[in-house]
Amino acid sequence: MEDRKKIAEVKEDWLSTDYAKFVAKVPERKQPFMLDSGIEIDPLYTPADLDEDWSYLERLGFPGRYPFTRGVYPTMYRGRFWTMRQYAGFGTAEESNQRFKYLLEQGQTGLSVAFDLPTQLGYDSDHDLAIGEVGKVGVAIDSVEDMHVLFDGIPLDKVSTSMTINAPAAILLAMYIVVAEEKGIDRKVLRGTIQNDILKEYVARGTYIFPPRPSMRLIADTIMFCAEEVPKWNPISISGYHIRESGSTAVQEIAFTLGDAIEYVKTVIEKGMDVDKFAARLSFFFASHNNFFEEIAKFRAARRVWAKIMKEKFGAQNPKSMMLRFHTQTAGSTLTAQQPLNNIVRVAIQALAAVIGGTQSLHTNSYDEALSLPTEESVTVALRTQQIIAYESGVADVIDGIGGSYYVEKLTDEIEKRVWEYLDKIEKMGGMVPAIEEGYIQQEITDAAYQYYKAVAEGEKVVVGVNKFVDPNEDLTKFHLHRADPTVREKQIRKLKELRAKRDNQKVRKLLDELKKAAEDENTNLMPYIIEAVRARATLGEITDVLREVFGEYRPPVIF
Amino acid sequence: MRNKVSKKKRLVLTEEEVFRRLIQGDEVGLARALSMIYREEATSSLLSRIYAYNADKKHKSKVIGITGAGGVGKSTLISVLAEALLKKGLRIGIIAVDPSSPKTGGALLGDRIRLQHLFPNPNLFFRSFSSRGMVGGINPFIFDAVAVLEAASFDYIIIETLGIGQDEIDIVHMCDLTALVIAPGLGDDVQFLKSGVIELVDLIVMNKSDLPTASRTVGILNSYTRMVENHPDIIKLSAYKKQGIMELIEYIDNKWQELLDNGSLEKRRMERWKFQVGNWMRYIIGKRIHKFVEKGEVNPKASPYEIAISTLKEWGCEV
Amino acid sequence: MADKVVRVLVGKPGLDGHDRAAKVMARALRDAGFEVIYTGIRQTPAQVAQTAVQEDVDVIVLNNLTGAHLEVFPLVVEELKKRGRDDIYVLATGVIPFEDVEPLKEKGIDEVFGPGTGPIHVINWIKEHVLGEKQGE
Structure with a gap:
């Protein structure tokens, strides 16, 4: 390679002559060019722009090897494409079951279940707070009976x-296990993921129930239970997606997600489990946003930082413990209601960044999602987008095809640096839990969100079709919208009544009492108790109520 | 364009209706009375009726001030306190004051978020105010708001203010009893101790006392309070864990009764009244001064002191 | 001057926990010079209505992103009515398809700001209808 110094000299010369002259004639579009993360973009990157001690072997290495910058597997997509996994589920379990079967027939390779809000918040469909919400953003699950219907005819072992x-x-994990076992499938073969990431709920997504500390205990219980009992299951998907969607920058997305992850690992280790016994099953979930290079660099930086954390901070020995495996969803907040077909293009670019960034699975948004739940047609286009990237674009035929781009390498380093800065700050605050309790994380995200809003409102940031290239004659009323069945709640209430009449209520009461006692003792793993309650047909709401009684409910700090 | 007719007929209440509904404890009337006073509509006549009514009334509300720096858990404390009082079947009125933007006049009032889970509840009233319009010190409006809540016969009236400085001192004049909330390990503690508030409050509530660093902070606190005559008591509790709340209520009730029995309460309330007269005078003159200064011509050669004296004389003030 | 203060309640009825839009709305309204009270997430219609009454607001800006608007927003109007304050303006924001606009208006929602609108549209509406009214008084 040429001498760094020499390149720097020539670049300096080029900047002050050819470049400067040109700028004098045709000024640049922006002054300066900035990423939302606050990183300034130079006009051009060269080998001389990388850090002086930049080392290929240390910073990039090889796919499947520490620090995994270029990918977690040795062959990446040359062996198998990423899992194309579309988030779906609405209304009753029957309807969602139909949609799952349709998606499997279309060539989708994994299922992804969306639950309605009452389910996500531990309320049965007959609860007062469930009015207007049952079956709205996902499927309503009140008991294991609903879960049976949801997975009817679907081979859970496959x-x-x-x-x-x-x-x-x-x-919900307990319900899945019970459904499988009642179908004669061993829990040991079950594969899948529960999101189970409560910390980001406090800062971004809002579906928390209990305060942080007992919530962390529940998570540790599931992680430890899975490590022993459901070894192929990912007991947690530590999610930056919602943090990003609530308005954070790319750097914040990675920093806060890894901060959360550190907290989960710490908690399980403190409970006495060896890091290598569970860390390989931790999985992550990120957003893929608009800025193509920034997103690719973000994914690469995340892998490198996580590998270092696991190796250096937690002393992991098994390389699998150091691998950051992640699911990606294209960023829903970038979809526009105006000129919705443009969203297909946005999604394609974001999906491309995720694939080049080395994702393990991908959800592509449907173009009509800014308006309501997607239709079958729009879901299909979204899936086809992934298939085109996989089969036609050629990007999947080489590993980390963009690696070595001076810009992307520089960005990867910059993002990593800023992520470490945040992580250090969070550590000084005592970790993510105190940082959340004090509202620091929420404030950082809210500020970034407001900055972004202002930049768009003032036209500084262009959103095609919204604040530029607007179609004055656009008719926003022409859309077909999928509507959740308004009678879902009644149906669920009827099913609940039948269930409560049919089951052995004494047994349910007894098992719930046992669960309560177990919950009062911090050192008891709650999973076996929950499974037994579920098996006896205790409802989601009943089980959650027991835990609410023992753990209390979370009240957020006031942050704007 | 501005006079575009709106299709809604907005609720307009006469002073008479507002007063009548207020003393019946009706929320719409109470809320409107606070708005009218805040907007300086009907300030004199409505307030005259309210003060006269309160003076003759047998039922006395317990007016409790709660102050402390940000991050000590004031809102959480007020929320668990309110919850416990509601369980006793009592009626509680709460006022929280937040700063407004000096630039736009806008304000984000978020203090009630912490209590929202206690609503809907006919026995709980919460009103958020911005510090808008204050010209140095506390807006006299807040004092009068307390009188409005008294007229609605709440059992407890709780006033929450934030920040260090004048507000804390003034809240003491506004309330029967004032509690300073602190938490372990916060740098602001020492500031508080130095600000002299400690000599004025009736009690110090040590929140988050379950944290390991709490005992050290109590130690520091004790060394300060020992130097103060009639120093305030210290109550340790954890609002988050709901520990020590009943003890706090018991303390407040006993202390209030003691003040009532030994006549201090009456004296404090007289002081409060006098203080409020001063408040209004400062506010009214302050506004006039503000207007004068804004519009006044600049003459760098003249002494500002001379201008001040001659202007005040012009206004008929003895100086 | 103080009598021109417009008080706005930003309310999030329903179980929707995504509060980015509501918070951005609250901040934008504040920067437009209004006094803004925010309820926080997961409010029942009764909670939103009682808050509006106690705070004596001029306008309620409701936000919901999960499709519960058609059931939940009219309940807020009902609760206001019960409390004798259905004169307070109620605006609906969020993922609201066009075909829901008329049904919402029929049930007492004063204006609907669906996909493709932002805080600026709400601010302008309030300036025109509420501030205009106050200045016309």
């Missing part, structure tokens, strides 16, 4: 199932 469930994740 598919992998991802469930977006957090505060009551332990209960």
Whole structure:
């Protein structure tokens, strides 16, 4: 390679002559060019722009090897494409079951379940707070009976199932296990993921129930239970997606997600489990946003930082413990209601960044999601987008095809540096839990969100079709919207009544009492108790109520 | 364009209706009375009726001030305190004051978020105010707001203010009893101790006392309070864990009764009244001064003191 | 001057926990010079209504992103009515498809700001209808 110094000299010369002259004639569009993360973009990157001690072997290495910058597997997509996994689920379990079967027929390779808000918050459909919400943003699950319907005819020993469930994740996992066992499938072969990431709920997504400390205990219980009993299951998907969607920058997305992850690892280690016994099953979930290079660099930086954390901070020995495996969803907040077909293009660019960034699975948004739940047609286009990237674009044929781009390498380093700065600050505050309790994280995200809003409102940031290239004749009323069945709640209430009449209520009461006692003792793993309660047909709401009684409910600090 | 007719007929209440509904404890009337006073509509006549009514009334509300720096858990404390009082079947009125933007006049009032889970509840009233319009010190409006809540016969009236400085001192004049909330390990503690508030409050509430660093902070606190005559008592509790709340209520009730029995309460309330007269005078003159200064011509050669004296004389003030 | 203060309640009825839009709305309204009270997430219609009454607001800006608006927003109006304060303006924001606009208006929502609108549209509406009214008084 040429001498760094020489390159720097020539670059300096180029900047002051050719470049400067040109700028004098045609000024640049922006002054300066900035990423939302606050990183200034130079006009051009060269080998001389990388750190002086930049080392290929140390910073990049090889795929499947520490620090995993270029990817977690040795062959990446040359062996198998990423899992194409579309988030779906609405209305009753029957309807969602139909949609799952449709998606599997279309070539989708994994299931992803969305639950309605009452389910996510541990309320049965007959609870007062469930009015207007049952079956709205996902499927309503009140008991294991609903879960049976949801997975009817689906081979649970063959598919992998991802469930977006957090505060009551332990209960939904218990239901999945019971359904499998009642179908004669061993829990040891079950594959899938529960999101189970409560910390980001406090800062971004809002579906928390209990205060942080007992919530952390529940998470540790599921992680430890899975390590022993459901070894192929990912007991947590530590999610930056919602942090990003609530308005954070790319750097904040990674920093706060890894901060959360550190907290989970610490908690389980403190409970006495060896880091290498569970860390390989931790999985992550990020957003893929608009800025193509920034997003790719973000994914690469995340892998490198996580590998270092696991190796250096937690002393992991097993390379698998150091691998950051992640799911990606294209950023829903970038979708526009105006000129919705443009969203197909946005999604394609974001999906491309995720693939080049080395994602393990991907959800592509449907173009009509800014308006309501997607239709079958729009879901299909979204899936086809992934298939085009996989089969036609050629990007999957080489590992980390963008690696070595001076810009991307520089960005990867910059993002990593800023992530470490945040992580150090959080550590000084005593970790993520205190940082959240004091509202620091929420304030950082809210400020970034407001900055972004202002930049768009003032036209400094262009959103095509919204604040530029607006179609004055656009008719926003022409859309077909999928509507959740308004009678879902009544149906669920009827099913609940039948269930309560049919089951052995004395047994349910007894098992719930036992669960309560177990919850009062911090050192008892709650999973076996929850599974037994679920098996006896205790409802989600009943089980959550027991835990609410023992743990209390979380009240957020006031942050704007 | 501005006079575009709106299709809604907005609720307009006469002073008579507001007063009548207020003393019946009706929320709409109470809320409107506070708005009218805040907007300086009907300030004199409505307030005259309210003060006269309160003076003759047998039922006395317990007016409790709660102050402390940000991050000590004031809002959480007020929320668990209110919850416990509601369980006893009592009626509680709460006022919280937040700063407003000096630039736009806008304000974000978020103090009630911590209590929202206690609503809906006919026995709980919460009103958020911005510090808008204050010209140095506390807006006299807040004092009068207390009188309005008294007229609605709440059992407890709780006033929450934030920050260090004048507000803390003034809140003491506003309330029957004032509690300073502190928490372990916060740098602001020492500031508080130095600000002299400690000599004025009736009690210090040590929140988050379950934290390991709490005993050290209590130690520091004791060394300060020992130097103060009639120093305030210290109550340790954890609002988050709901520990020590009943003890706090018991303390407040006993202390209030003691003040009532030995006549201090009456004296404090007289002082409060006098202080409020001064408040209004400062506020009214302050506004006039503000207007004068804003519009006044600049003459760098003249002494500002001379200008002040001659202007005040012009206004008929003895100086 | 103080009598021109417009008080706005930003309310989040329903179980939707995504509060970015509501918080951005609250801050934008504040920067427009209004006094803004925010309820926080997961409010029942009764909680929103009682808050509006106690705070004596001029306008309520409701936000919901989960499709519960058609059931939940009219309940807020009902609760206001029960408390004798259905004269307070109620604005609906969030993911609200066009076909829901008329049904919402029929049930007492004064204006609907669906996809493709932002805080600026709400601010302008309030300036025109509420501030205009106050200045016309």
